[in-house]
Amino acid sequence: MASADNSNRRKAAIPSPAGELREPKRHGLIAQLVCAAKLTKLDSITWACLWFADLSNLESLVSSCGLNSPHGFMVHRSLSKSEDKTQVIDAWAVSRPKEELEKAYEDEESDTEGPPIKKRRLTLNTEESPSPEEEAATHLANRLCTERDNATCVVTGCRDPVEIAHILPNGLGRMESQVLQNFWFPLHRFWSQERDRRSLEVQFYWLPVYNYRSRIPATEVPSRMSRKLSGTTVDGKETMLFNIATDKKLCSGDILTFKTNDPNSHPLPSMELLDMQWVLDRVLALSGATYATDEELYPDFSSNEGSFWNSEEDF
Template sequence: MAEDAVNLEFADARRIELLEHLDRLSNGQLFSPELWAFLWLGDIEKLHDWVAEAENNAQVTFVYLEAMIKQSNIVQTWMQRATSLADSVASTATLPTSSQTLPSTPPSDGRSRSKEAAELCRERDEMKCVITQSGPPTEAVHIFPFAMRHLQSPISMQNFYNPWRVLRLFWNERRVDSWYQAVADPGTETVQNLLCLAPNTREYHERAYFALRPVRMDKQKQTLVVQFYWLPWINNPSSISLSTRPSIPSSSYSRADRAGHFVKLFNVMGDYKISSGDEITMETADLERLPLPDLALLDLQWILHRVVALSGGAEPVEVPYDENKDIDYYGV
């Protein structure tokens, strides 16, 4: 079933048991949808750690986790709705640092979008939207948002509420390191961080109307397969019990918002509606110049887009113009 992969974590018996235990330790307290989503999608070993912390001091544990998510603006930043967050992170580097270790790879500057990387992305994807196969106009779109390009700088990494620190609270070091290294050293302006999308498809992806699940890449790194999943608007309350089991009812062929507006996507070559669970294959004939999208970045996108959907952030909003927003000015 199409819903199996998008809800995979929520069917894990051990995870359900741990979240029910956390709920009891909190005496049934209600928490933000963001914390709830992070705990349900986080790694099991990290969830074990937080249960142990809560058994020692539940109040401090829950206050700390809520504060880290709220102060980091991680969900809003991922959705590119936190204006100049990177600048504010960089300006508050005197806050206390976490004891958790951080990779030492120095980030590149990446202050401006790369026209060269965008052109290479379109060359790799043959000027076509990788989702719909439609031709120009198409745009080279970031997987890891351009608006987050400064968060890997040394001064930003010292900030207590840097979003990377929040990710380390819920996912293991190896996994977060793979995400971090994919953007820290090369920066955001690489072909591996870009997808060629049609303008409307780009908007849907940036608003987390759908997510791409990385499935496999061949050993030669010439073929990449991802799965497409619609992420619907979920009518969750503003506060929620940790034991409440999430469900992402992924519609087969469309996505509706709270106002009942529907969107669909069509594969123009096969003349069919794109549905949840559909596999999309990307290929390259030039590994050096035209590498495929990075699996680690797609993995991060797959997780955080679902966090956004569960926490109610995947809705249309009127956002003032912001130069940080991931708009490709080199579209053709």
């Protein structure tokens, strides 16, 4: 058993889940960018994207706003509140497939009096039915994942119930091609393309809950994300995870290990996709869009329920 001193040193060595927020160069680039783009307010989604964007992309945006640059207007427009960035984060917040969401909404509406709760229209109304080939590929991937991890949850050590977690939200894989293009294109402004074998260690973090804001001071510096969280709040209730093998609660900084006996037939999770997931999960958390209502995210269309997503002209 490790000594208390060693244990304390390990806890102190836990890296911040958002080290980008403390980078002086990032602070300077964001200040230059919003000044050059003549923006004093941003929505919290755009604001969060800037704080987790690749520095090289921020530098390019600043250069595009340079003196006499013809691209300054385009940068200003891309940093203004837009439907494409909102759709990206709104879609990323949805992890369950269409059928499960529709059933959940039916159950919630039957048990709830008063105004209906938020619905994720982007997922419910723009999905295509999977082809037989896609269904077969999904079934194969699920089977290989189950076999690789011995039907055991890597996080909790439980064998039942176990749900296979998709790195890329399930609903995104079923979206119409034009909607998928609208999902990927905004990411290129903030992250480089390249961000897109027997064991793999990943570090687990609980992320804090923030409120969505439609207008936020463009130069506001985010508060630091705690590196010592041991749970979160879901629907107003404290939530924790426990590992049954260690009989300990899962805390920020804990290491999770994926293993495989055959990296060719049962590959480990893609590092590129995990990296993308890590960035977008933090953008989602910092932006506060996780629990934002459709009325908050799409105020111009809240009075026309459903019509926004049903027309190709809207994309």
